[in-house]
Amino acid sequence: MTDVADWLGAVSLVAGALLSLAAAIGVLRFPDTLSRMHAATKPQVLGVLLLLLGLVLRLRTLSDLGMVALVGVFQLATAPVAAQMIGRAAYRTGRFDRGLLDADELADR
Numbered sequence: 001m002t003d004v005a006d007w008l009g010a011v012s013l014v015a016g017a018l019l020s021l022a023a024a025i026g027v028l029r030f031p032d033t034l035s036r037m038h039a040a041t042k043p044q045v046l047g048v049l050l051l052l053l054g055l056v057l058r059l060r061t062l063s064d065l066g067m068v069a070l071v072g073v074f075q076l077a078t079a080p081v082a083a084q085m086i087g088r089a090a091y092r093t094g095r096f097d098r099g100l101l102d103a104d105e106l107a108d109r
Contacts (some may be wrong), residue, residue, distance in 0.1 A: 002060075019043045023051030031089040032097050041083040048075050049071030 026039025052068045059065075090096045091106065100106070 005057045009054045012050045012054030016047045019047030034100055036094050037086045038081050041079045045075055045079045
């Protein structure tokens with residue numbers, strides 16, 4: 001059973017690392033703020049969660065599980081807030097392409 005957990009942990013670690021790499025490449029390569037914001041939050045959070053899952057499967061102690069759970073909750077709580085703040089700052093300064101918006105609810109303010 002430990003061999004299966006080790007293999008699943010290794011797969012989770014590699015998958016999380018690849019998703020985090022894809023997020024970093026997206027932040028560097030995407031042309032505008034809104035696309036970069038998406039790349040910085042969606043695959044990066046999933047990548048970190050997969051890395052944490054891989055750590056739990058490899059370490060298998062209760063104290064490590066608690067610490068990894070705290071890191072995961074903190075990541076899930078802060079990434080959407082950071083994306084909201086980045087999006088708000090980009091909207092207020094006008095540093096985004098209005099053609100990319102489907103609807104602009106803040107246009108009348």
